[in-house]
Amino acid sequence: MLITVLAGGIGGSRFIRGLQRAVESAADPSTITVVGNTGDDIWIHGLRVCPDLDTVMYTLGGGISAERGWGREDETFTVRDELADYGVEPTWFGLGDRDIATHLIRTQSLNAGYTLTQVTEALCQRWQPGVTLLPMSDDRAETHVIVDDPAGATAADGTPLRRALHFQEWWIRYRAELPAHEFVLVGVDTATPARGVLDAISDADLVIFPPSNPVVSIGTILQVPGVADAVRSTSAPVVGVSPIVGGAPVRGMADACLRAIDVETSAAGVALHYGARARGGLLDAWIIDTADAASASEIEASGISCVIAATMMTDLDASADLARVCLDAGRGVSSSDRA
Ligand code: FO1
Numbered sequence: 001m002l003i004t005v006l007a008g009g010i011g012g013s014r015f016i017r018g019l020q021r022a023v024e025s026a027a028d029p030s031t032i033t034v035v036g037n038t039g040d041d042i043w044i045h046g047l048r049v050c051p052d053l054d055t056v057m058y059t060l061g062g063g064i065s066a067e068r069g070w071g072r073e074d075e076t077f078t079v080r081d082e083l084a085d086y087g088v089e090p091t092w093f094g095l096g097d098r099d100i101a102t103h104l105i106r107t108q109s110l111n112a113g114y115t116l117t118q119v120t121e122a123l124c125q126r127w128q129p130g131v132t133l134l135p136m137s138d139d140r141a142e143t144h145v146i147v148d149d150p151a152g153a154t155a156a157d158g159t160p161l162r163r164a165l166h167f168q169e170w171w172i173r174y175r176a177e178l179p180a181h182e183f184v185l186v187g188v189d190t191a192t193p194a195r196g197v198l199d200a201i202s203d204a205d206l207v208i209f210p211p212s213n214p215v216v217s218i219g220t221i222l223q224v225p226g227v228a229d230a231v232r233s234t235s236a237p238v239v240g241v242s243p244i245v246g247g248a249p250v251r252g253m254a255d256a257c258l259r260a261i262d263v264e265t266s267a268a269g270v271a272l273h274y275g276a277r278a279r280g281g282l283l284d285a286w287i288i289d290t291a292d293a294a295s296a297s298e299i300e301a302s303g304i305s306c307v308i309a310a311t312m313m314t315d316l317d318a319s320a321d322l323a324r325v326c327l328d329a330g331r332g333v334s335s336s337d338r339a
Contacts, residue, residue: 001023001028001029001031001032001205001206002030002033002200002203002204002205002206002315003019003023003030003031003032003033003177003204003205003207003208003272004032004033004034004035004200004201004204004206004207004208004236005019005032005033005034005035005036005131005207005208005209005210005217006037006126006136006207006208006209006210006212006218006221006222006227006231007034007035007036007037007052007056007210007217008036008037008040008071008210008213008216008217008218009037009040009051009052009054009055009056009070009212009217010059010069010070010251010252011032011053011210011211011212011213011250011251011252011313012052012055012056012060012211012212012217013055013056013059013060013064013103013211014059014313014319015208015210015211015212015241015313015314015319015322015323016059016060016131016210017033017058017059017060017265017319018313018316018318018319018320018321018322018323019032019319019323019326020032020060020130020131020322021316021317021320021321022320022324022327023323023327026327027058027198031131031132032131032132033131033134033167033196033204034055034056034129034131034132034133034134035134035135035136035197035200035201035221035227036049036050036052036056036120036133036134036135036136036221037052037136037212037216037217037218037220037221038050038052038053038107038116038135038136038137038141038220039136039141039142039143039185039216039217039220039221040052040142040143040167040171040216040217041140041242042093042142042166042167042168043144044093044095044096044103045083045088046107047095047100047103047104047106047107048103048106048107048110048334049093049095049099049103050106050116050120050135051070051122051168052217053069053116053133053135054071054099054102055069055070056129056131056133056156056262056285057120057123057127057129057133058070058071058072058127059129059300060127060129060130060131061124061126061127061128061129062127063127067250069148071075071094071096071098071099072096072098072099072337074098075093075097075098075099076096076097076098076254077095077096077097077318078097078164079095079097079100080094080095081095082095083095086161090169090173092172092173093168093171094171096260097285097317102123105119105123106119106123109122110152114264115137115138115194116137116138116194117134117135117138117194117196118193119233120133120135121133121136125236126240130202132196132200133196134194134196134197134200136193136194136197136220136221136224136227137191137192137193137194137197137224137290138192138194138195139187139189139190139191139192139200141185141186141187141188141191141220141223141224142166142167142185142186142187143166143167143169143184143185143186143216143220144164144165144166144185144186145164145165145166145167145178145180145182145183145260146162146163146164146180146181146182146183146184147162147163147165147170147174147178147180147181147183148160148162148163148178148181149161149162149163149180150160150163150165150174161180162181164184164186165178167183167216171253171254174242175253176253176256176257177256179256179260180256180257180259180260181260181295183215183216183219183257183260185220185223185259188223188224188225189225189331191224191225192224192225192226193224193225193226193227193230197224197227197230198226198227198230201227201230201231201234201236202216202233202234202235204234204236204251205236205255205329205330206236206237206239206326206327206330207231207234207236207237207243208237208239208240208326208330209236209238209239209240209241209274209282209283210240210241211241211243211250211311211313213243213245213249213254213257214243214254214257214258214263214273215254215257215258215260215261215263216257216258216268219255222282228242228282231282231284232277232280232281235331236330237284237285237328237330237331238282238283238285238333239279239283239284239285239286239287239329239330239333240274240283240285240286240287241290241311241322241326242267242270242271242286242287242288242292242311243270244258244265244266244267244269244270244292244310245289245291245292245312246289246291246292247265247266247268248265249265250311258270259272261273266292266295267286267288267289267292267295267299268288268292268295268298268299268302270307271283271286271299271302271304272299272302274286274304275302275304276302276304277303278303279302279303281303283304284304284305284333285304285305285306285307285329285330285332285333286304286305286306286307287306287307287308287309287311287325287326287329288306288307288309288311289308289309289310289311289312290308290309290310291293292308293308296308305329305333307325307328307329309321309322309325310322
């Protein structure tokens, strides 16, 4: 069974670990392909950093900092502090000493002409994540956030001037507290899906949207030309897990992102945002938490079959249980909708 997961960072990685656990005990062997978001990627002090690819790789490879959810365990930040002592900006980005080894290899390999796909495959030789990890694209496409100028600059008529901040600066330095007017994926128009991405979606037996950020993670992957159409047309069931429980994101700041695109921060709001495949959208089924059971009928009315389950991935067993709910929902869709 080929399962393809479109994933961001922390939430996506946690879900995939549960999925691995769920399928390892299944009868027919499954292979998992992860299409990773690269809209978070950034050049920092001359190094190419790919936060969501690294979070998947480290989490599945056993090197992740459990406390932070990103970067390496047993990490130190000596180089970051030395750079700060030189007064070199940016100082707000937590560049870890162990993490730098990954970025040095990636930067040197990219400069030597290897693609991000090739570099990611090479880095995964060490980490053995147990999945095929593909960047959404080998082309540069970075999320920028349009905000009112943080320094308060205004135009002659007094209206605030707007600035485009790199997503990482908005997310880390400003903790997503600056209201986002718009997200712009710079370069996406000329980006193409990395080799294998479209096939992984078209040839899948199941496509999953884990509880990653629907705007700046899964939404970013879907903006790469060809990806959303591949999801719409795949013969595989498409099952998603709500990242919003009880009107709030389980983790991260998806509410700040959803507000920027006028999507209600709710399990139903995100489902309707993705839309029902039966009506030209992306989803066949949507898994919501028991806390949001009241919104099941609204979701069903939109053409998306709704499954109510415990979606909090408090530990590996909970993540595996959630993954099993997705596998069952996929089977349910394939039998009913394709009857
Ligand atoms: N997130 C933070 O909140 N603070 C940081 O200093 C930080 C540094 C960092 C370094 C490498 C890396 O791979 C991820 C890092 N993250 C940090 C997480 C990063 O901002 C992610 O893009 C977000 O968590 C969204 O996925």
